[in-house]
Amino acid sequence: MATDRAAGRPRDRRTHEAIVSATEEMIMLHGYAGTSINAIASRAGVGKDAIYRRWPGKPELVYEALFARVDTGPVPDTGTLAGDVAQLTQALVDEFATPAATAALPGLLADFAADPALRTRLRSAFLAPARARMVEIFDRAGARGEIAGTAQVDLILDTLAGAVFFHVGLMGEPRTAELAAQLADIVTTGIGTR
Amino acid sequence: MATDRAAGRPRDRRTHEAIVSATEEMIMLHGYAGTSINAIASRAGVGKDAIYRRWPGKPELVYEALFARVDTGPVPDTGTLAGDVAQLTQALVDEFATPAATAALPGLLADFAADPALRTRLRSAFLAPARARMVEIFDRAGARGEIAGTAQVDLILDTLAGAVFFHVGLMGEPRTAELAAQLADIVTTGIGTR
Amino acid sequence: MATDRAAGRPRDRRTHEAIVSATEEMIMLHGYAGTSINAIASRAGVGKDAIYRRWPGKPELVYEALFARVDTGPVPDTGTLAGDVAQLTQALVDEFATPAATAALPGLLADFAADPALRTRLRSAFLAPARARMVEIFDRAGARGEIAGTAQVDLILDTLAGAVFFHVGLMGEPRTAELAAQLADIVTTGIGTR
Amino acid sequence: MATDRAAGRPRDRRTHEAIVSATEEMIMLHGYAGTSINAIASRAGVGKDAIYRRWPGKPELVYEALFARVDTGPVPDTGTLAGDVAQLTQALVDEFATPAATAALPGLLADFAADPALRTRLRSAFLAPARARMVEIFDRAGARGEIAGTAQVDLILDTLAGAVFFHVGLMGEPRTAELAAQLADIVTTGIGTR
DNA sequence: GCTTAACCGAGACGGTACGTCTCGTCTTATC
DNA sequence: GATAAGACGAGACGTACCGTCTCGGTTAAGC
Numbered sequence: 126m127a128t129d130r131a132a133g134r135p136r137d138r139r140t141h142e143a144i145v146s147a148t149e150e151m152i153m154l155h156g157y158a159g160t161s162i163n164a165i166a167s168r169a170g171v172g173k174d175a176i177y178r179r180w181p182g183k184p185e186l187v188y189e190a191l192f193a194r195v196d197t198g199p200v201p202d203t204g205t206l207a208g209d210v211a212q213l214t215q216a217l218v219d220e221f222a223t224p225a226a227t228a229a230l231p232g233l234l235a236d237f238a239a240d241p242a243l244r245t246r247l248r249s250a251f252l253a254p255a256r257a258r259m260v261e262i263f264d265r266a267g268a269r270g271e272i273a274g275t276a277q278v279d280l281i282l283d284t285l286a287g288a289v290f291f292h293v294g295l296m297g298e299p300r301t302a303e304l305a306a307q308l309a310d311i312v313t314t315g316i317g318t319r
Numbered sequence: 320m321a322t323d324r325a326a327g328r329p330r331d332r333r334t335h336e337a338i339v340s341a342t343e344e345m346i347m348l349h350g351y352a353g354t355s356i357n358a359i360a361s362r363a364g365v366g367k368d369a370i371y372r373r374w375p376g377k378p379e380l381v382y383e384a385l386f387a388r389v390d391t392g393p394v395p396d397t398g399t400l401a402g403d404v405a406q407l408t409q410a411l412v413d414e415f416a417t418p419a420a421t422a423a424l425p426g427l428l429a430d431f432a433a434d435p436a437l438r439t440r441l442r443s444a445f446l447a448p449a450r451a452r453m454v455e456i457f458d459r460a461g462a463r464g465e466i467a468g469t470a471q472v473d474l475i476l477d478t479l480a481g482a483v484f485f486h487v488g489l490m491g492e493p494r495t496a497e498l499a500a501q502l503a504d505i506v507t508t509g510i511g512t513r
Numbered sequence: 514m515a516t517d518r519a520a521g522r523p524r525d526r527r528t529h530e531a532i533v534s535a536t537e538e539m540i541m542l543h544g545y546a547g548t549s550i551n552a553i554a555s556r557a558g559v560g561k562d563a564i565y566r567r568w569p570g571k572p573e574l575v576y577e578a579l580f581a582r583v584d585t586g587p588v589p590d591t592g593t594l595a596g597d598v599a600q601l602t603q604a605l606v607d608e609f610a611t612p613a614a615t616a617a618l619p620g621l622l623a624d625f626a627a628d629p630a631l632r633t634r635l636r637s638a639f640l641a642p643a644r645a646r647m648v649e650i651f652d653r654a655g656a657r658g659e660i661a662g663t664a665q666v667d668l669i670l671d672t673l674a675g676a677v678f679f680h681v682g683l684m685g686e687p688r689t690a691e692l693a694a695q696l697a698d699i700v701t702t703g704i705g706t707r
Numbered sequence: 708m709a710t711d712r713a714a715g716r717p718r719d720r721r722t723h724e725a726i727v728s729a730t731e732e733m734i735m736l737h738g739y740a741g742t743s744i745n746a747i748a749s750r751a752g753v754g755k756d757a758i759y760r761r762w763p764g765k766p767e768l769v770y771e772a773l774f775a776r777v778d779t780g781p782v783p784d785t786g787t788l789a790g791d792v793a794q795l796t797q798a799l800v801d802e803f804a805t806p807a808a809t810a811a812l813p814g815l816l817a818d819f820a821a822d823p824a825l826r827t828r829l830r831s832a833f834l835a836p837a838r839a840r841m842v843e844i845f846d847r848a849g850a851r852g853e854i855a856g857t858a859q860v861d862l863i864l865d866t867l868a869g870a871v872f873f874h875v876g877l878m879g880e881p882r883t884a885e886l887a888a889q890l891a892d893i894v895t896t897g898i899g900t901r
Numbered sequence: 902g903c904t905t906a907a908c909c910g911a912g913a914c915g916g917t918a919c920g921t922c923t924c925g926t927c928t929t930a931t932c
Numbered sequence: 933g934a935t936a937a938g939a940c941g942a943g944a945c946g947t948a949c950c951g952t953c954t955c956g957g958t959t960a961a962g963c
Contacts (some may be wrong), residue, residue, distance in 0.1 A: 178914095238353065287482045296477060660723040668889060718938095719939070
């Protein structure tokens, strides 16, 4: 019976964690552009090779350090499309509007968009959990008869994510408690009805 | 009697234009990150100082080369809020979803967001024309009784701009003819009515 | 009574040979500087530790792989000092002017000279066999009355070795068949008499 | 009439000198292998580019810093070949057996020998002044009838230089006052006559 | 036949140097 | 004083080796 075990000395889990932690700290302290691989390695007490062995470059490392959390929460199910969208939007706010995300996202998205290899992963990297939930939410809404036909999930999701990113991440508007509700309201019932 | 005329040799207007043109070309050819001040100067047949004398850095230069067009078109006035918003959204698409803008915006917005001095100018730099129009549109809609109370202009504008930027600029979705109409529809009448 | 036998698994003789062979090949193919321990280990199908267990570093390994041949030939005895020196010089040419030696010697001597621990072994490592022979040759020449007093063996040997190394090893002069005879002639009878 | 003057800011002579001085000091303090371009730049208070703008790499820089002195002394003319060779040999000792040369030469010659582009320059770089003098010395000796036929200048020069390098530079033998005279004696009158 | 200890291939580890690139400033001679 | 050219100090980039270490596994000698 062959083993799956890779040959050679196994990678040290603590090295991985030290790099990820140092990355997170550097981003919070000095922003995305002010964070260099050298500085991360130095702060983590690690050689540069230990980083390049695991990640191809800064974008992938920062992405994993800040955004690769597996989303395990339950899918919203409030009984109405408006309520479900509001909860999902709140999740987007929670993901995109944290101090660390605000510090990293503009530069990180720019690097992802600039590299052809990363560009294809943009949606799956940053919106995958939200998208799966949104599909389910709209399926249920369709079953209830709330909406007719096929909803444009990607466009609506991009609208919500873009709104959060632009409003809080770029423009730096204070993240008011009602933001998610207002955004959800806009896309579900429209401006005119408020 | 003092003259406004600066002492010494006046700046050459063609130098300015050569720099702006070279910047535009470089951005289209090599993207934002692949465009260096050195390369712009070289392509424009100009010294680096001629650039730094006019702009503090790459972000300001690229911004002026690609986005500082004065918007002189008439404010939309279709008679309905929905129609006006649709036209305004189309203007946003025209501005944010061109090939040059797609190539420059992610990196440019990242640089603006990273620099405290530029950060404060984000809204005025990229959304100023649209914002003035939107205020007028909503004022008229309020006068017609279409909406009640004060509309949250900035949030709605960020939503529209964020949607365009995220959907086309980052995710690379095709810029379809109906995009502006669909987006305007989402924010004015909501998802449910489609 | 303790045995000299080391505990544990004995070293594999084939590992040793594979390393030495790979070293020789790498030196011939890529030169001294272009030969890394990593590459030797890889070519030999061996782990790096198998090398470092046997040699402290690249200089010692390359030295053993290329120069540690035991010299078992007979001491020259032609009846005249000139004849004996000619034969001994030929042996130096044979040792220093081979393709492998030419590829390795400059870098190898530099590493030996740079490391204090190796520096003391320079003469014994590279000139030991020739020196022993030379002492005998000069003893016989003194007994025959060919020379008077104590000959400066080291200086003469360094002159011969330096000449071979400089002329062929560094300057890359073609190794003509008469080289050894000419050199021996120079140091025994002087320039003027040719 | 066009000027030969290069465009742009001229290179600062003091930068050049600072680099050369720092190189000399580093070599004396830490040897050839222990001298990095980074450390030279740092000690000279200079950016790395200022070095790479002037020299292709460490070998060329160190060569210029330590050996590129123009030899302006008069050609020896003592009236005898032996006397002239003795003086020329003394010049070789003066060049090759200084502390700085001893620290740099082994590694420097190895780097020159390893690089095809530098290899061709070995003789002209390190032996040019001595060779021109030797040709003249031998010409005069021929005119005086001291020697017959064509002397093998390169071989004799390599022998002398190799002897000095090997004896003092590599083996670390003390550089005695009589060294040059002894070497010259060996090559001119042979071992036997001493 | 079990234990023990050094060997083995593989490759991760913290460091260090490399040579290239870009940044924004500065220093020339020329216009 | 603006200009084109390009030198300048600084420092990040990603690559290559260094010599050590840590795995799972192998191979003999000594009990």
